[in-house]
Amino acid sequence: MRKKGWLAGIASLALVSGVMAGCGNNNNGGNASPAASGKSEALSSASAGSKASGGTVKLKMWGGVPPEAGPQTVMDNWNKAHPDIQIEYVRYVNDDEGNLKLDTAMLTGQDVDLYVNYTISQTAKRVESGFAADLSAFTDYNIDEKMGADAAGWKIDGKYYGVPTTKSSFFVALNKDALDAANLPVPKDWTWDEMREYAKKLKQGDGYGFIQNTEPYADPIDAVLSKEGYTKADGTSNLDHPLVRKWLESLNGMMQDDKTTPPLGEQLTSKMPVEQMFLSGEVPMLNIGAWLLRSSNNFTDYPRDFKIAFAPVPRLQDDAEGSMTRGGIGDYISINAKSKNQAAAWEFLKWYADGGMAPMAAGGRLPASKDADQDAALTSMLGDKADTYDKDSLNYVIFENKTPTFVRSLPQEVMDLRSQEYEKYFLGAQSLDETIAAMVSRHDDYLKKSK
Amino acid sequence: MYNNWMRRQRLLGYVFIGPSMLGVLVFFLIPAVYSFGLMFTNYKFMSPNIDFVGADNIVRMLHDDLFYLSLRNTVVFLLAVPVSIALGFVVAVILNQKIYLKKLLRGLYFMPYITSGVAVAFVWMLLFQPKQGPINGFLRSVGIEHPPGWLSTTTSSMYAIDIIWVWFLLGYNMIIYLAALQEVSSELLEAAKIDGARPTQILRKIIWPLVSPTTFLLLITGLIMTIKTFGIIQATTQGGPGNSTTILSLYVYQNAFRYYEMGYAATVSWALFAIILLITLLQWLGQKRWVHY
Numbered sequence: 001m002r003k004k005g006w007l008a009g010i011a012s013l014a015l016v017s018g019v020m021a022g023c024g025n026n027n028n029g030g031n032a033s034p035a036a037s038g039k040s041e042a043l044s045s046a047s048a049g050s051k052a053s054g055g056t057v058k059l060k061m062w063g064g065v066p067p068e069a070g071p072q073t074v075m076d077n078w079n080k081a082h083p084d085i086q087i088e089y090v091r092y093v094n095d096d097e098g099n100l101k102l103d104t105a106m107l108t109g110q111d112v113d114l115y116v117n118y119t120i121s122q123t124a125k126r127v128e129s130g131f132a133a134d135l136s137a138f139t140d141y142n143i144d145e146k147m148g149a150d151a152a153g154w155k156i157d158g159k160y161y162g163v164p165t166t167k168s169s170f171f172v173a174l175n176k177d178a179l180d181a182a183n184l185p186v187p188k189d190w191t192w193d194e195m196r197e198y199a200k201k202l203k204q205g206d207g208y209g210f211i212q213n214t215e216p217y218a219d220p221i222d223a224v225l226s227k228e229g230y231t232k233a234d235g236t237s238n239l240d241h242p243l244v245r246k247w248l249e250s251l252n253g254m255m256q257d258d259k260t261t262p263p264l265g266e267q268l269t270s271k272m273p274v275e276q277m278f279l280s281g282e283v284p285m286l287n288i289g290a291w292l293l294r295s296s297n298n299f300t301d302y303p304r305d306f307k308i309a310f311a312p313v314p315r316l317q318d319d320a321e322g323s324m325t326r327g328g329i330g331d332y333i334s335i336n337a338k339s340k341n342q343a344a345a346w347e348f349l350k351w352y353a354d355g356g357m358a359p360m361a362a363g364g365r366l367p368a369s370k371d372a373d374q375d376a377a378l379t380s381m382l383g384d385k386a387d388t389y390d391k392d393s394l395n396y397v398i399f400e401n402k403t404p405t406f407v408r409s410l411p412q413e414v415m416d417l418r419s420q421e422y423e424k425y426f427l428g429a430q431s432l433d434e435t436i437a438a439m440v441s442r443h444d445d446y447l448k449k450s451k
Numbered sequence: 452m453y454n455n456w457m458r459r460q461r462l463l464g465y466v467f468i469g470p471s472m473l474g475v476l477v478f479f480l481i482p483a484v485y486s487f488g489l490m491f492t493n494y495k496f497m498s499p500n501i502d503f504v505g506a507d508n509i510v511r512m513l514h515d516d517l518f519y520l521s522l523r524n525t526v527v528f529l530l531a532v533p534v535s536i537a538l539g540f541v542v543a544v545i546l547n548q549k550i551y552l553k554k555l556l557r558g559l560y561f562m563p564y565i566t567s568g569v570a571v572a573f574v575w576m577l578l579f580q581p582k583q584g585p586i587n588g589f590l591r592s593v594g595i596e597h598p599p600g601w602l603s604t605t606t607s608s609m610y611a612i613d614i615i616w617v618w619f620l621l622g623y624n625m626i627i628y629l630a631a632l633q634e635v636s637s638e639l640l641e642a643a644k645i646d647g648a649r650p651t652q653i654l655r656k657i658i659w660p661l662v663s664p665t666t667f668l669l670l671i672t673g674l675i676m677t678i679k680t681f682g683i684i685q686a687t688t689q690g691g692p693g694n695s696t697t698i699l700s701l702y703v704y705q706n707a708f709r710y711y712e713m714g715y716a717a718t719v720s721w722a723l724f725a726i727i728l729l730i731t732l733l734q735w736l737g738q739k740r741w742v743h744y
Contacts, residue, residue: 096709103497125711129497265603265692270580413710424693429605449511 057344059087062102063116063331064094069294069363074356078348085344094118106131106336113339114349117162117332120409124156126334132161133337138346146353146369150328153407161334165353167366168330170216170289170313171397173296176390177306178202178284186309186393188401192220195285195314196250199260202284209260211274212287214267216326218418219287219408220316221247223324226406230414230443237443239418240436243316248435252426264426279304287313289327290398293364297385309390310397320403328405329368366398374399411450417442489717496711508718518719520694521702525678525726527609528698531616532673536666538617539624544654546625547632557629561622572686575615576602602688605695612684612696616677624669631665632658663742671734678727699723 065071071089079086090112092098099122106112106126117123126132135143136159143151143160154164172195174186182201187194199209224243232238254261262272275295278286279302286292295302315323333352335345348356355372357365361381366374378398382389418439425435490508494501512518542560546553563571578586579601590598601611635658643653681700684690690697690705697705703723707716 100496100708107497125495125497129499131497263603265600265605266581268691269576269602269608269688271576416705416709420691420694423691424605424695427603427605427692429693429695 055084057085057341058111059085059113059341059345059348060090060111061087061114061116061333061348062090062092062105062112064092064098064118065116065360065363065365067091070357070360070365073359074352077359078351078356085348087348103131106338109338111339112336113341113345114333114335117334118330120154120156120332120407121411123154123161123332123334127156127161130337132334133339133342135160135163135335135346141350141353146371147329148368148370150405151368153328153405153409154332162332163349163353164329164332165357165368166329166331166360167368167398168290168327169398170219170326171287172311172313173278173286173288173292174309174311174393175278175281175284175306176309178281179309186390187311187314188393188396189320189403190311190314191318192247192250192314192316196254196258196260199254199285200258203258203260208262208277208283209258210254210285210287211261211267211272211277211283213274213289216287216289216313218415218422219313219326222408222410223313223326223406224316226409227322227324230410231447235447237440237447239439239443244439245432245436247316248422248425248432252432255426256428264423268423276302281306290364290366293381294362296388297362297383299385304388307388307390310393312397312401312403323403324406325401325403326406326408328407330407331365411446413446414443417446486717486720489714490721492714494713496707496713498711504714508715511715512718512722517694517697517702518699518722521697521699522726524609524696525698525700528613528616529674529677531613531620532670532677534613535617535620536624536669536673539621539669540628540659540662540666542621543625543628543632544658547629557626560625563619564622568682569686571615571619572683576687579603579611603692605693608688608692608695612687615683615687616680619683620673620677624673627665627669628662631662635661660743664744667734667738667742671731674730674734675727678723678730699726 061071061075063071067089071091075087075089092102102112102115103126106115107129117126123132141163143163147164151160151164154160154162176186179186179202184198184201187198190198195210201209203209221241221244224241225238228238228241230238251261255263266272267274274283274286275288275292277283278288278292279296281304296304296308312325315325317323333349335342335349339345353367353369353372355367355369357367358372358377358380361367361377362383364381366377366381379386421430421435421439421442424430424438425432430438491503491505492501493504493507546557546560550556578584581587581598581600581603584601586601587598599607599611602608639657639661640653643657648656679700681698681704684696684698684701685704688696690701699719700723703716703720706712706719
């Protein structure tokens, strides 16, 4: 019975995604086109070519940011200035289903001209399948020069298959008022142990001192292993690195002994709203990324009466030398190699990267290009809430911190097996040694299998 | 003359079943055959390369600890079916008596079955919250100091899912049983009463055997439906914590749509099919012993 499920799934996904593209667009708001025409447009373009009458080129860009958080304004700005190239934004949710929808759309030859990748492992799959154009064919834009040294993390086999566009910062957001009250300075460089002490000092009553968004949860160990290698010299798993052990042990200590951070099982199964807990002042420290700004600028849903300061994610190493931090640049935009309008897509992409993306700042996405006006973007990012942020520390984590960065490149399977095992450990279902042994043996199995 | 008429009748028959057969063909038979073929390949979704790898996937599955773990979790998940059938029977018998608010209660029991799965999942997650959840709040108030962690521990999570699933299936089982109970002849019941049978005896010796075909139907459909389900788990725990609630259907889903390992996913899904087939056959053979038509 089950066997039909997934294949029928593909077929039906392929069928619905054409319709969804139309629907997604209708929801954008602010767009004057009536719903009916939007839908028929999506349907007709799914079957026929994308050239409309009058020689106008029509482009479609797929991205994971909700249209109202910037993309729609970007598209409107471009469309106003370029009547000959009209672009339309299609939102896909950046999760398993959403990425599947994008991949299916490309596989079935629907119009996807540009799309945003959020991890390098997903990009690699698309490159392998021939859905990402090799951008070295376009010689009029030097990605290394524009985006700086951090861009190189996005190279696949030494080539760019997309343009990384956003300064993507990951940080610990701090409740500055709570820190001031406890006489703690905003750290510019701190270790995991120091963070643990902060959490103890900031903890009040039954509350927590430190919470983490689950997306960057394991970043501290990735920071270590990006540097030291996920595999040892002999090709076996390096997940038994002493600092991985330290991360597990200390985080477990924070959950069980200090009670300064929520037990992971509880956090996961109650889908703990960490942003809300931080912004309401309930928890003073939050490990998260720039997308926090989407919520922290929204005083209607998240009223807040304190100032937010920012600190880099603490490092597991004692020595700052050789430590890394996640981030650098992200939102890697590729051009579909199967698209008929690659030249037009390239024109748009250059414009976007060099400042066209400025409205995205409202959602926490700052342009990475050196030619973009970053002060202006920063201003628009903070909007009228600028004085509720600690400017110095924000500048530091986004622009001034010179710690080398890494881009997450671990395959999904390995991330999953790792998180499954550490979840069991944090729940007390297996010991530290068992956990590390299980991670290593499952990783080794994976390495063998994928050879 | 007669032959001609027969032929036309037959043709007409094909015309009538044509559209639905087309659906079965496109959405079921062709994908099924295709997935059977995929079993022997290393096909990854999106990948341009597809290689024949023989029985590699099957060997891999037989050595895959996660496959066995998912199988075990599936068995625990299936426990929900007999439990919900038993409860459904009890509730149906009670609601079949002359009691107050009968109609309202029937409606209430049936509600979960027609409620959106995601909404159900979210409500239960709130109820099950270990610290602030009302269930544990109640347990603490009656003096239980360490109430279970429900969905949040690796040992209890699968049973917590079972509870949700029993609650979900209960209404449907009850409705079907209610219909079956209406069919039980009142003459038999009266005769039994006159002969001095006690209510429990009537229930066990008369009603239960008479509704046994219904029980059989509910058991088979319930097991098949449960073994195929993964939505409720995807919406609550996504197979966690750890992998304590990864059941086979979810494992297939993850391999196919998270890791894009279509070949391996096809293999596991055919194993799942074999298991369903086996269970159904066993029940079919076993029914002679306890189902009375």
